[in-house]
Amino acid sequence: AQRVTQPEKLLSVFKGAPVELKCNYSYSGSPELFWYVQYSRQRLQLLLRHISRESIKGFTADLNKGETSFHLKKPFAQEEDSAMYYCALWGGGSNYKLTFGKGTLLTVNP
Template structure:
């Protein structure tokens, strides 16, 4: 069965510290992977996708097929990064269907 795991419900760091939000997936085939973010009182939005291999707001995510992981990283966290983050692979029979993880709340303290 297709599954995605975000092991941390809450991650708290101080401003300037490195951040890594973990995501592991269990999928057949070659899924596309996405990270979504939801800031307080804002709508959910796409943060980045693995195929673009770009850095958005200082965040990067590398797909590790051997470990089936897609961890989200930022070297220096900012207070405005505080939000809910969801990892979402797509694939299976329909590549437009996303399976969302349970989410990790990132709190960045000043």
């Protein structure tokens, strides 16, 4: 069975502070991990995925297979980063569904 855990329901930081949104997963194979973001009154959209190893809007995430984690990080948070963030896992093969965590609501205060 595959599972994604986001331990923090809410996270509040001040503008300019570093932010880390935690994500842990359980899966027996080699999954593909994603971070999705939902800004207020907007649809769910892909932020980044581990395979591309890219930085989007200053966010990065590294897959740590030993700790089965995929934490999302940004060194200096901005007010426009305030949103709901979901970590998601895809098991690959014939399993095309995404398994999502419950999400973390990030608030960046001025």
